[in-house]
Amino acid sequence: MKAPLPKNEKQRLAILHEYNILDTSPEQAFDDLTILASHICGTPLSFVTLIDKDRQWFKSNYGLEIRETPRDISFCAHALLTPDKLLLVPDASKDERFCDNPAVTGDMDVQFYAGAPLVTPTGEALGALCVVDRQPRELNEAQKEALRALARQAMAQLELRRQSMELANQMAVRVQTEAALRESESRFQAFMDYSPVVAFLKDAQGRYVYVNRPFLRRFKLESEDIIGKRDSDLWPNVAEHLRDRDMDALVAGEIVGNIESWQEADGSCHHWQVYKFPLQHGGGNRRLVAGLGLDISDTVRSQQKLEEYHLKLEEALRLKDDFVSVVSHELRTPLTSIHGSLGLVVGGVTGAVPNRAQTMLEIAQRNSKRLLALINDILDLQKIESGRLDFELETLDLVPLVRNSLEANAGYGAPLNVSFVLDESFVKEAGISELWVDSDASRLNQVLANLLSNAAKFSPHGGDVVVTLKKHDNLARVEVHDQGEGIPEEFQTRIFQKFAQADASATRPRGGTGLGLSICKAILEQLGGDINFVTGPQIGTTFYFELPLLSAKC
Missing domain, CATH: 3.30.450.20 (PAS domain)
Incomplete structure (x- = not known):
């Protein structure tokens, strides 16, 4: 008859495996217990058994060379059901639980069995210490008590073994931890030392x-x-x-x-x-x-030197600004007088002059005009960079301002047979007749005059310079488009730099100081706007600037 499973079988098996005892080698401590059990009880066979899921495994076997049997034929499996009692089978052939058991009817010829359960401190029965005989018999009370005591000793050996293993594991972990700590300390020390x-x-x-x-x-x-x-x-x-x-x-x-x-x-x-x-x-x-x-001594010294250089640079810039301002003002006064006087002479106010002298005077007048423009540009740029250029902001409509600017600057294009044209398509297509901004009319006229004169200079004879007004993303845009050859690629990255010119040679065919676009950019940035361009050999060049539209007028 197969023994039923204990109610705590799952927990019992888990605890059994925690002891790590199954399939280990024989140990003298357990063998001594089975020898004592056989001698005390007078039996030829004795075992320390542990009941696994499907087998009965012998930690010690006295009198029979066997390591395990199926759990189905195990007597000790029955002993698990009563952990606090001995299991006594005086005559197995007459016990209905075992009479047909192969261990009884077969070569093992088990006729007598007495087993004391091996019970853990928490009450789980893991197996038994048992004595076996091939003939029926009885045990006296002293033998029974001795069998119980030996079973307790077997369990104590299991506990001791488990504790020793746990201690060994703890020691191994400690050794590993200490080694890791030493390695960590070594790495830390190396890190800190280098x-x-x-x-x-x-x-x-x-x-x-x-x-x-x-x-x-x-x-x-x-x-x-x-x-x-x-x-x-x-x-x-x-x-x-x-x-x-x-x-x-x-x-x-x-x-x-x-x-x-x-x-x-x-x-x-x-x-x-x-x-x-x-x-x-x-x-x-x-x-x-x-x-x-x-x-950080080197850094501090470098910082101190940098501060000294910065102070020297500020002083040099101040001296430069002062020098430019003084020289420009000192030059502008007599140059204005010279230019005006030449204009009177060329205009015939002082009387007729020989033709050859007339030509020379006209050349002198043009160059004095150019020098005067250069000085005015330098003064404007110096004021912008020093923050001394005045702006008079007002609410104004760009549409009439641009129209008036085209009329006022028509003279730039006339000598080159170039016309300034306002593209009115934005009014017809978008129904926009006003573009209100908060800006300075005088400075915007200065920007437009510069862009228009540049466009005229680089337009073909008889061409048109087209000005377009647009509105997008709450910005007002003014575009000035010429039909010229476009801006050389190598010059495009520095076009807004001071004194930048595509042809810087003394024999360049077009005039200009190289400061106009730099001044335009500085003025527009001060007004909260921006300037840029689109160019190409087949499309000419379009310079455009943008200013924020007034929210109330958008």
């Missing part, structure tokens, strides 16, 4: 408990010169200051950074960026001050 920073640890009393190799090298010390010492032992002149910084970190409970200046023995001054912060040690019962320091 780090560019000096590092140290002090206890709450200010004694050094750790410094890295760069610290020792920097201050020309050996480890025994500093460990256990205070700043007062090493640097008495600054010890109080250093101690105050340590206390700042301890009180703050977080990283505290300072730049410290350090006077060397040779009189040189070194600057350090120092960070200090508290560390808990020994389970939080011991507080340390950790510090990291980087010598």
Whole structure:
């Protein structure tokens, strides 16, 4: 008859496997118990059995060379059902549970069985210590008690074995942990020793408990010169200051950074960026001050030199501005007089002059006009860069402003037979007749005059310069398009730079100071706008500027 499973079978099997005893080699401690059991009870056979899921495995077997049997024929499996009692079978052939058991009817010829369960401290029966005979018999009370005691000893051996294994595992883990800790410490020490920073640890009393190799090298010390010492032992002149910084970190409970200046023995001054912060040690019962320091002397000196250069540069720029302003003003007054006088002579106000002289005077008048324009541009640019150019902002409509500008600047195109045309398509297509902005009319006229004169200069004879007004994304855009050859690619990246010209040679066919577009860009940026261009050899060039539309007029 097969023994039923205990109610706690799942838990029992889990605990059995925790002991890691199954399929292990014989051990003398268990073999001694089975020898004693057989001698005390007078039986030829005795076993220490453990009941696994499908088998009965023998940790010790006295009198029979066998390691396991199927659980189905196990007597000890029945002993599991009553963990607190001996299982006694005086005559197996007459016991209905075992009479047809192959262990009884077969070669093993089991006729007598007595088993004491092996019970864990938590009450699970894992197997039994049993004695077996090939003939029916009885045990006296002394033998029964001895069998129980031996079973307790077998269980104690299992417990001892498990505890030894747990201890061995703990020791192995500890050894691994210690090895990992040593490796970690070694890596940390290597990291700190090859780090560019000096590092140290002090206890709450200010004694050094750790410094890295760069610290020792920097201050020309050996480890025994500093460990256990205070700043007062090493640097008495600054010890109080250093101690105050340590206390700042301890009180703050977080990283505290300072730049410290350090006077060397040779009189040189070194600057350090120092960070200090508290560390808990020994389970939080011991507080340390950790510090990291980087010598930033070169950086500080470079910064000081940079500040000196900056001051010198500012002074040079101021002198340049003053020089440009004085020279320009001093030149503009007589040059204006010269230009005006030449105009009177060329215009015949002073009387007729010979033809050859007339030609020379006209050349002089044109060049004086160009010089005057250059000086005016330089003065405007100097005012913009120094922030002294005045702007008079007002609410104005770009549509009439552009129309008036085209009329006022028509004279730029007339000598070149170039016409300025306003494209009215935006009015017809979008129904927009007004473009209101908050801007300076005089400065916008200055920008338009520059863009129109440039477009005229680079347009073919008899061509048109088309001006278009647009509105998009709450911006007003003014476009000035010429039909010229386009801007050379190598010049496009520097077109808004001061004195930039595509042809900078003295024999260039078109005039100009090279400052106009730079001034336009500066004016528009001051007005909150921007300027850019689109160009190509087949499409000519379109310069456009954008200004924010007034929200109330959008």
